Amino acid sequence: MSNSISTSIKSFYEYEGKHRGILGWILSTDHKRIGLLYLWSMVGFFLVGVFLGFLMRLEMLSMGKTIMGPQTYNAIFTLHGIIMIFLFIVPGIPAAFGNFFLPIMIGAEDVQFPRLNLLSWWLYVTGGLFAIISLFLSGGPIDTGWTFYVPYSIRTTTQVILPLIAAFILGFSSILTGINFITTVHRMRAKGMTFFKLPLFVWALYATGWIQIIGTPVIGITILLVIIERVFSVGLFDPALGGDPILFQHLFWIYSHPAVYIMILPAMGVVSEIIPTFARKHIFGYKAIAFSSLAIAFIGTLVWGHHMFTSGMSDTARWVYSFLTYIVALPSAVKVFNWVATMYKGSIRMSAPFVFVMAFIVLFSIGGLTGLILGSVATNVHVHDTYFVVAHFHFVMFGGTGFIFFAALHYWFPKMFGKMYNEKIAMTAVGILTIGFLMLYFTMFILGYEGMPRRYYDYLPQFQFLHILATVGSWVLISGLLLMFGNLLYSLRKGASAKANPWNGMTLEWMTSSPPPFENFNYHPEIKFGPYEYEHYEEAVKDEYK
Amino acid sequence: MSTNSHNIAHHRDDFGSKMGMWLFLFTELILFGGLFIMYMVYRVEYSEQFHLAAKELNLALGTINTLILLTSSLTMVLSIVAIGRGSKKISIFYLISTILLALGFMVIKAFEWGAKFSHGLYPGGTELANLSNGEVIFFGMYFVMTGLHALHVLIGIVILSFMLVFLLRDKINKDNYIKLEAGGLYWHLVDLIWIYLFPLFYLLH
Numbered sequence: 001m002s003n004s005i006s007t008s009i010k011s012f013y014e015y016e017g018k019h020r021g022i023l024g025w026i027l028s029t030d031h032k033r034i035g036l037l038y039l040w041s042m043v044g045f046f047l048v049g050v051f052l053g054f055l056m057r058l059e060m061l062s063m064g065k066t067i068m069g070p071q072t073y074n075a076i077f078t079l080h081g082i083i084m085i086f087l088f089i090v091p092g093i094p095a096a097f098g099n100f101f102l103p104i105m106i107g108a109e110d111v112q113f114p115r116l117n118l119l120s121w122w123l124y125v126t127g128g129l130f131a132i133i134s135l136f137l138s139g140g141p142i143d144t145g146w147t148f149y150v151p152y153s154i155r156t157t158t159q160v161i162l163p164l165i166a167a168f169i170l171g172f173s174s175i176l177t178g179i180n181f182i183t184t185v186h187r188m189r190a191k192g193m194t195f196f197k198l199p200l201f202v203w204a205l206y207a208t209g210w211i212q213i214i215g216t217p218v219i220g221i222t223i224l225l226v227i228i229e230r231v232f233s234v235g236l237f238d239p240a241l242g243g244d245p246i247l248f249q250h251l252f253w254i255y256s257h258p259a260v261y262i263m264i265l266p267a268m269g270v271v272s273e274i275i276p277t278f279a280r281k282h283i284f285g286y287k288a289i290a291f292s293s294l295a296i297a298f299i300g301t302l303v304w305g306h307h308m309f310t311s312g313m314s315d316t317a318r319w320v321y322s323f324l325t326y327i328v329a330l331p332s333a334v335k336v337f338n339w340v341a342t343m344y345k346g347s348i349r350m351s352a353p354f355v356f357v358m359a360f361i362v363l364f365s366i367g368g369l370t371g372l373i374l375g376s377v378a379t380n381v382h383v384h385d386t387y388f389v390v391a392h393f394h395f396v397m398f399g400g401t402g403f404i405f406f407a408a409l410h411y412w413f414p415k416m417f418g419k420m421y422n423e424k425i426a427m428t429a430v431g432i433l434t435i436g437f438l439m440l441y442f443t444m445f446i447l448g449y450e451g452m453p454r455r456y457y458d459y460l461p462q463f464q465f466l467h468i469l470a471t472v473g474s475w476v477l478i479s480g481l482l483l484m485f486g487n488l489l490y491s492l493r494k495g496a497s498a499k500a501n502p503w504n505g506m507t508l509e510w511m512t513s514s515p516p517p518f519e520n521f522n523y524h525p526e527i528k529f530g531p532y533e534y535e536h537y538e539e540a541v542k543d544e545y546k
Numbered sequence: 547m548s549t550n551s552h553n554i555a556h557h558r559d560d561f562g563s564k565m566g567m568w569l570f571l572f573t574e575l576i577l578f579g580g581l582f583i584m585y586m587v588y589r590v591e592y593s594e595q596f597h598l599a600a601k602e603l604n605l606a607l608g609t610i611n612t613l614i615l616l617t618s619s620l621t622m623v624l625s626i627v628a629i630g631r632g633s634k635k636i637s638i639f640y641l642i643s644t645i646l647l648a649l650g651f652m653v654i655k656a657f658e659w660g661a662k663f664s665h666g667l668y669p670g671g672t673e674l675a676n677l678s679n680g681e682v683i684f685f686g687m688y689f690v691m692t693g694l695h696a697l698h699v700l701i702g703i704v705i706l707s708f709m710l711v712f713l714l715r716d717k718i719n720k721d722n723y724i725k726l727e728a729g730g731l732y733w734h735l736v737d738l739i740w741i742y743l744f745p746l747f748y749l750l751h
Contacts, residue, residue, distance in 0.1 A: 112562050179569045187562035217573045221580035225690070234669040234686040236584065241686075242679025247587060251580055 011418065015518035029114035030518065034121050035100030036416065041121075042096055043485075045087040045128060050478065052080040057440070057474040059457055060467045073457035074143035075158070079135075081146030082163060086170045087128050089401050090259060093266035095124070095177055097408045098205045100416060102181060104509040104516060105199045107190025107525035112183040116176055123173035127166045134162035145455065147256070150237040150248045154229050161227055168223045171216045174262070178212030181205050190508075192527035199507045199531040200289055204269025207293035211258045211265070214301060219255035222248065249311055253304035261300040263397060265293055267404035268335055271357050274411055275339050276532040277505045278354040279346030283532045285338040292331035299328040309380045318377050325375035332368055336361065351503070352426035356407030359434045363399025367392055370445065385455075388448025394441045403433075406484060413488065414498030418515045421491035429487060432480035439473025501545045507531045511545050560724045567728045571735045574698075578739055581691050585746060588683050595680025600751035602667065603688070604658055608748040611654050612740065618647035619737045622730045632720040634713065641710050641726075644733065648703045655696055659689075688747055695743060698736045705729050 012032050019027050025037060056076055059066045068076070099117065103110055111117050135141045139159040144152055148167075153160055185198070185206045198206075226248070228234055235241025237248045276283045283289065305313060305321030313321075339361065348354070370392045373379045383389065414420055447466050452459060459467060501510040506529070512521050529536040589596050625640035666673030667685055674682055709729045712718040718726050 112559070113566060116566075175570075175573050179566050179573075182569060183562050183566045186565060187559055213569055213573050214576060217577035218580045221577050224694075225580075228690060232669045234690060235682055236686050236690065242588075242592065242683045243686075244587070244591075247584060251583070254580075 009513050009517045009522055011513065011515040012518045013515060027118070029110070029118050031099050031103050031110050031114065031117060032416075032516065032520075034117050035096055035098075037121050038091065038099060038124070039096040039416075041125060041128065042088050042091065045083050049080055049083040049088060050481065052076050052083070054474055054478060056080065057471045060459070061471045063461065063464065064458055068457070070457045071143065074145075074455070075141035077455055078142050078145050082131060082142075082167070084397075085146055085259075085263075086167055087124075087131070089263045089397055090170070090174060091124060091177070092263065092401060093270060093405055093408060094181065094205055094208055094262075095120075096405075097270070097412060098177075098181060098201075098266060101412065101509050102184060102202060102205055103188065104512065104520050105202050105507055106185065106188060106193050107508050107521070107527065108184065108188035109519040109521075111180050112187055113180050117180055120173040120176040120180070123169050123176070127170035127173065130162055130166035130169065134159045134166065137162060147252060148223070148226060149252075150226065150229070150245045151239075153226055154237065161230055164223045164227050168220055171220050171223075174212050175216045178209035178216070182209040182213070185209075190525040190527060193525075194527075196287070196290075197527055197530050198290075200272035200283065200286070200293075201266070201269035201507075203290040204265045204272070204293050207297040208262055208265045210294075211262050211297045211300065214297075215255040215258035215262070218251060219259075222251040222255070225251075246308070246312055249308050250304070253307045254301075257304040257307060258297075258300045260396070261296050263401050265296060267360075267401040268293070268332075270404050270408045270411070271339060271360060272335075273505075273507065274353050274357050274407060275342050276534070277411075277503050278349045278351060278357075279343045280349070280504070280534050281342055281346040281532075282530075282534060283338070284341035284344075285334070286530070286532070288334055289338050292334045295331040296328065299324065299331070303328050306375050306380070309377050310384045322375055322377050326372065329368065329372060329375070336365060336368075349503075351410075352421075352423055352430060353407045353411035353503075355427060355430045356403055356410065359430060360400060360403045360407065363395055363403065363434075363437065366442075367395030367397075367399055371396065383448055385453055386448035387444040387452045387454055390454050391441045391444035391448055394444070399437060399441070406433075409488065411503070412509070413491070414502045415509055415514050415516070417492055417495075418498050419491050419495035420498045420502065421487055421495055425483065425487040429480050429484035432476060432483060434480075436473050436475070436477030436480050440470050440477055441473075443470040443473065501541070504537070504541075504546070506534065506537060506540055511542060558722070558724075563724050563728065564731070567731050571731060574735055575739075578691075578694070581687070581694070582742070585687050585691070588680075588687060592680025592683060595678050596684050597751045599677070599681040599684035600747060602662075603748050604661070605748050607654055607658050608744055611651050612744050614647050614651050614654070615737045615740050618644045618651070619734055621647065622733050626723065626726055626730050629713070629718065629720060629723045629726060634716075634719075637726075638710065638713055641706060641713060645703055645706050645710065648699055648706070651699060652696065652703075655692070655699075691743055692747070695736070695739055698739070702733050702736045705732060 012030055015030075017024055017028060017030070025033055028034065055067070056073065059068050059073055099111070137159045139157050141158060142156075142160050142163045143158050144156060144160065148160070148164065185202060189198075225236060229237055233241075235243045237243045237245050239245065272283060272289055303321060303324045305317055306325045309318055309321075370388070374383065374389065374392055410421065410426055443466050447463055447470070448454075450463070450466075452463050452466075498514045500512065500514050502514075503510070508521075508525055508527075509516070511525070529540045533540070621640045621643040625637045625644065628634075628637035628640060662668060662685075663671070665671075668674060669686060669689065674685060677685075706729055709718065709726050712725060
């Protein structure tokens with residue numbers, strides 16, 4: 001049954017289901033099609049978010065009003081945050097690459113609940129549309145910042161309710177994906193695929209699923225309460241009626257801090273796939289990496305207070321949260337050390353996905369270490385609400401998750417689309433991206449340290465030079481993005497056909513054709529070896545996939 | 547572990563379906579959990595006013611509603627047991643009983659809320675404005691928590707009605723009643739949350 005694979009097997013693109021054309025996509029319950037639907041919608045929203053960021057940086061090019069007034073600036077940073085967080089980074093890697101690869105990597109034909117999976121995409125699109133429609137409704141674009149802090153979110157006259165409903169729906173979509181992935185991992189593994197033979201990307205998605213389930217309902221109820229406050233003025237967050245606005249912040253961060261782990265854990269999973277493949281070595285500390293994902297998922301739910309060091313909390317609460325924040329840095333560090341140790345004495349192949357990962361390790365480490373400066377109460381008070389926080393956040397989220405999103409895109413591009421991209425252009429793009437990134441965001445560390453507050457549309461003369469540097473950096477960064485996406489889009493049409501296993505990987509997605517057939521395999525996968533045991537490469541990988 | 551992961555389209559995994567349902571119920575618990583945390587914080591902050599305000603609630607109606615919901619959980623279980631034994635008619639009878647009890651709960655709830663509204667005890671109401679902050683918060687929590695619970699009862703009624711249609715059309719039958727079980731799990735959750743709401747609002751004073 002395993003002969004002549006790549007020629008006679010129809011890929012899932014060619015498979016004809018109940019519906020044709022566009023309906024064959026938006027009504028398909030095939031996890032691969034849903035993954036691609038997510039991918040395209042997310043790249044779309046990402047580019048909108050990038051454009052908004054570009055406008056913000058342009059405004060900061062000179063003092064005073066450059067291209068927009070303060071109200072527009074408030075609306076734009078809010079939208080930039082909402083789009084990038086709720087529509088790109090949170091669903092990000094799990095919804096696009098997780099959907100496509102989780103079932104394949106465990107040797108399953110689909111997820112446990114395929115129709116629910118399609119529903120989550122529909123909810124995602126509905127949430128996105130609501131967010132966009134809200135811009136044109138009475139009151140105008142929301143200006144609260146993506147954190148929706150009360151009391152301002154209750155008092156502002158801008159359109160708050162619809163974006164909140166959008167966030168609620170997006171949360172629901174995220175929960176359904178989490179439930180689906182957890183159940184799939186428990187129930188759908190192929191023969192021989194024990195938990196400790198799971199690829200680490202699957203482990204990361206599994207841990208992420210748990211955070212989605214534990215955290216997201218809390219933001220759901222918090223958002224509902226803000227809507228209720230706006231409509232009925234119940235007073236639960238209103239001091240005039242006895243309510244406590246700080247309680248909102250607690251509830252908000254109970255979700256939104258774990259949410260940053262929803263954003264970063266899948267990225268760490270991708271890194272744990274790419275490094276062994278390109279170092280051709282067994283991953284160092286498989287169990288340590290797997291369990292550190294669970295540790296992050298667990299401890300990550302206990303550290304939310306570090307967002308509120310200056311909001312008004314008892315000193316005891318502050319040192320406890322600070323202490324826990326230091327603890328949660330440990331599992332992340334465990335991962336970084338294991339990745340570096342994996343490369344030691346490896347036979348490294350410098351390909352675009354691997355170079356993205358190298359950039360990630362540097363940027364993420366800077367982001368992580370500055371996180372400790374923010375996690376310690378004494379230093380936090382000085383840089384709280386400055387560009388330092390903005391820089392830290394973008395280092396871990398963009399330099400972390402964003403770069404790995406791109407790495408995953410390059411790593412799995414041949415598998416998803418059956419085409420190869422131009423390697424040289426991809427490498428050049430990584431270089432330009434990294435330089436632009438450092439110009440833009442490292443500058444912000446210095447700006448923040450010197451006292452530039454975040455969310456201001458204007459600044460004092462002494463910050464001028466650094467602001468110009470950052471804005472120029474944003475242009476470099478965007479050129480890198482355009483080059484990278486341009487290269488991929490061009491390859492989609494004109495690229496050379498990809499082999500089934502272009503990187504000589506050992507995980508299951510490389511043991512099927514590129515792109516995979518409908519229901520993923522034309523044989524029954526049986527797993528004998530761990531996902532990174534390259535010493536067994538010859539035995540594990542069928543001849544046609546070598 | 548599912549060893550026969552192939553032919554998923556034809557392969558049923560009731561255990562997996564239930565696992566998904568349990569995970570979903572877990573998220574529901576956490577959704578309410580946010581409100582329970584708020585209740586706890588405000589109860590500590592305004593313990594005396596909470597005592598005072600709780601006396602305004604109608605203990606008799608609350609108790610009747612508790613009994614109604616508990617009974618409805620029983621009829622729900624009986625409906626599932628019945629279909630498992632192949633008695634379709636009995637299963638339908640108990641399922642309809644469950645839905646009727648749920649509707650009864652909503653009617654009584656409407657009377658309760660109606661009485662509060664006619665006394666001006668609602669957010670923005672004249673009477674509530676004269677009360678202390680702690681009492682305002684108590685009624686705020688009361689309306690939000692029992693309101694969200696009532697919304698869940700309504701959703702439950704819709705779900706169980708669908709189950710009824712499936713039962714009538716034999717889509718739920720002796721050999722495949724996982725849908726009814728999942729619907730039942732949801733209904734028990736609605737019941738369970740009320741079991742906590744009842745003492746917190748009606749009994750603690």
